[in-house]
Amino acid sequence: MDTRTTSSLLYLNGVTVSFDGFRALNNLSLAVEPGEMRAIIGPNGAGKTTMMDVVTGKTRPDDGDVFFDGSFDLTRLDEAGIADLGIGRKFQKPTVFEMHTVEDNILLALKNDRRVRATLTWRESAEEMRRIDRILETIRLTPLRERIAGGLSHGQKQWLEIGMLLAQEPKLLLVDEPVAGMTDAETRQTVELLKEINRDRTVVVVEHDMAFVRDLDVKVTCLHEGSVLAEGTIDQVSTNERVVEVYLGR
Amino acid sequence: MITGHLLRSLDRGAWIFLILVLGVAAAVPFLNLLLPPSSPYHVPIYLVSLFGKYVCYALLALSIDLIWGYCGILSLGHGAFFALGGYAMGMYLMRQIGTRGVYAHPILPDFMVFLNWPELPVYWYGFQHFPYALLMVVLVPGVLAFVFGWFAFRSRVTGVYLSIITQALTFALMLGFFRNNFGFGGNNGLTDFKDILGFNVQAPGTRNALFAISCIALALAFIICRMIITSKFGKVLVAIRDAENRARFLGYRVESYKLFVFTLSACMAGVAGALYVPQVGIINPSEFAPANSIEAVIWVAVGGRGTLTGAVLGAILVNYGKTTFTTGLLAPYWLFVLGGLFVAVTLLLPRGIVGTIQHWREERRARAAGDKPVPAEPAPRPAE
Numbered sequence: 001m002d003t004r005t006t007s008s009l010l011y012l013n014g015v016t017v018s019f020d021g022f023r024a025l026n027n028l029s030l031a032v033e034p035g036e037m038r039a040i041i042g043p044n045g046a047g048k049t050t051m052m053d054v055v056t057g058k059t060r061p062d063d064g065d066v067f068f069d070g071s072f073d074l075t076r077l078d079e080a081g082i083a084d085l086g087i088g089r090k091f092q093k094p095t096v097f098e099m100h101t102v103e104d105n106i107l108l109a110l111k112n113d114r115r116v117r118a119t120l121t122w123r124e125s126a127e128e129m130r131r132i133d134r135i136l137e138t139i140r141l142t143p144l145r146e147r148i149a150g151g152l153s154h155g156q157k158q159w160l161e162i163g164m165l166l167a168q169e170p171k172l173l174l175v176d177e178p179v180a181g182m183t184d185a186e187t188r189q190t191v192e193l194l195k196e197i198n199r200d201r202t203v204v205v206v207e208h209d210m211a212f213v214r215d216l217d218v219k220v221t222c223l224h225e226g227s228v229l230a231e232g233t234i235d236q237v238s239t240n241e242r243v244v245e246v247y248l249g250r
Numbered sequence: 251m252i253t254g255h256l257l258r259s260l261d262r263g264a265w266i267f268l269i270l271v272l273g274v275a276a277a278v279p280f281l282n283l284l285l286p287p288s289s290p291y292h293v294p295i296y297l298v299s300l301f302g303k304y305v306c307y308a309l310l311a312l313s314i315d316l317i318w319g320y321c322g323i324l325s326l327g328h329g330a331f332f333a334l335g336g337y338a339m340g341m342y343l344m345r346q347i348g349t350r351g352v353y354a355h356p357i358l359p360d361f362m363v364f365l366n367w368p369e370l371p372v373y374w375y376g377f378q379h380f381p382y383a384l385l386m387v388v389l390v391p392g393v394l395a396f397v398f399g400w401f402a403f404r405s406r407v408t409g410v411y412l413s414i415i416t417q418a419l420t421f422a423l424m425l426g427f428f429r430n431n432f433g434f435g436g437n438n439g440l441t442d443f444k445d446i447l448g449f450n451v452q453a454p455g456t457r458n459a460l461f462a463i464s465c466i467a468l469a470l471a472f473i474i475c476r477m478i479i480t481s482k483f484g485k486v487l488v489a490i491r492d493a494e495n496r497a498r499f500l501g502y503r504v505e506s507y508k509l510f511v512f513t514l515s516a517c518m519a520g521v522a523g524a525l526y527v528p529q530v531g532i533i534n535p536s537e538f539a540p541a542n543s544i545e546a547v548i549w550v551a552v553g554g555r556g557t558l559t560g561a562v563l564g565a566i567l568v569n570y571g572k573t574t575f576t577t578g579l580l581a582p583y584w585l586f587v588l589g590g591l592f593v594a595v596t597l598l599l600p601r602g603i604v605g606t607i608q609h610w611r612e613e614r615r616a617r618a619a620g621d622k623p624v625p626a627e628p629a630p631r632p633a634e
Contacts, residue, residue, distance in 0.1 A: 056499060083501030095496045097489045107482070108489055114501045116510050122482035123255075168500060 015064030026226035042223035088170035094157035098150035109164035275465030279458035309522035319556030322491035327416030329543035331391035335520025340440035342383035395516030424538030439534025554602025
């Protein structure tokens with residue numbers, strides 16, 4: 001199936017989602033290029049999380065196209081199918097498997113056959129252990145590998161979840177408010193971590209924290225009432241009159 | 251490779267459990283058949299069948315623990331699968347009666363003659379063959395669970411909603427089986443069995459054999475459950491229990507996992523029912539009563555969900571309590587005791603007996619290792 005329509009990795013065109021008459025997304029169009037890191041900002045209710053829901057298959061759009069890698073129509077796939085294509089998602093609230101060890105959390109996330117039969121007959125392999133080791137190293141949780149994930153601190157859970165996304169080896173990573181509730185030091189480390197990840201993956205970050213977005217130093221898209229209000233560098237966007245208006249109120 | 255995994259799946263507790271179950275399987279028949287009735291260690295035959303009943307309940311509890319304890323699916327209708335397995339076995343036993351029935355009809359069971367049925371309904375065909383009946387014992391509950399689960403899990407029905415529709419399922423089946431024209435003996439059910447595979451079901455030898463077979467079935471089911479929960483599949487189940495959305499966005503088709511384990515669990519419940527019927531000598535629609543299914547969930551909660559051995563222990567303890575309390579002076583209060591037990595366990599012992607003991611052990615080990623204390627289980631979500 002080679003019907004590539006766009007060079008973008010993620011391509012949204014005219015996407016509309018309504019909940020009981022409320023338009024969470026209103027004719028939203030957005031393109032993310034391969035290898036890019038994009039920050040998405042916007043006031044509460046701008047449609048940031050709904051956009052992620054549409055991309056990951058949690059919400060079906062009423063109208064519009066969502067294409068991944070130019071040829072996969074994401075509106076036709078379910079969450080598992082979309083994850084299999086290589087789209088990873090980090091939730092706003094850190095969501096890990098609390099009763100599993102740190103190591104098992106990563107193991108469950110490792111890119112692998114996800115079908116029932118495959119997990120029933122799965123055997124531990126040295127190659128997988130090496131991959132787990134590498135990821136634990138990246139997210140700085142190696143000393144805690146045997147720990148039950150439920151006992152980690154908030155920031156550690158955020159990293160573990162990011163580690164799980166890395167283990168998935170996605171082409172595109174959607175990260176929802178990664179630094180919410182983090183200390184300044186943790187926030188700085190998270191910026192580094194995301195930049196490191198961006199070396200071989202495309203990343204879309206949704207964030208409220210302007211200082212953090214500034215530190216990321218990437219192209220910014222500002223959403224408002226379900227569509228794009230402004231796009232550009234952080235300086236361009238933050239000096240845009242309409243953006244200022246929306247953020248500060250008129 | 252299978253043997254390797256089998257051995258790895260059994261920890262010390264599992265071995266102790268298996269040795270105990272198989273030990274009982276050998277000891278009880280020995281004490282019944284070989285010791286003279288005058289001996290203080292002699293086990294009377296009525297107790298053999300009573301214990302056999304407990305073991306069948308334990309198997310039912312194990313099947314519930316597999317889905318509830320490890321995948322968070324609270325079925326309040328598992329008694330339906332148990333009863334269906336029981337009916338399949340009952341149908342075989344009915345066909346074995348032959349001309350020894352009251353009406354001495356060579357083919358039709360008594361209740362059909364009584365209701366003036368001209369011939370055997372098609373769905374009774376084949377049940378005179380034991381292997382076919384055995385197949386149905388597993389297949390009927392399995393297929394029902396598969397179809398039911400396929401719709402429920404695909405539509406993402408979870409939590410209390412799922413519990414309620416499982417309850418409705420068993421209630422609907424109960425109403426159906428109560429009807430005479432359903433062809434399963436109406437409210438009398440199936441009874442007056444004569445023999446199984448040519449052995450008299452009343453004979454001590456047969457009853458002891460049934461008891462031992464029930465124990466072996468319990469041991470096998472336990473091994474299967476252990477192999478499941480120690481595999482990566484089992485880790486995915488627990489992941490689904492604790493963070494279903496995370497599992498979904500990692501690419502696991504949650505519904506397939508639930509469907510597989512739910513169907514397997516229903517098959518186990520069916521086997522439990524099939525072993526139960528020849529030992530108690532009757533199967534009737536009251537086995538579908540929603541209260542039975544709820545009681546089975548209580549056994550698991552008392553013993554400790556998500557522990558397997560706890561489910562077995564809970565089933566045996568609660569039923570032993572039931573036997574004690576429903577005879578004699580305390581008989582009118584049994585339901586209060588049962589209700590009180592559930593409330594008490596939920597409030598005071600949310601991990602159940604075995605769960606609490608395991609938690610103590612882990613805490614002590616963690617303290618010895620200088621770790622932070624083991625975190626409390628994420629707020630128990632009994633409705634899922």
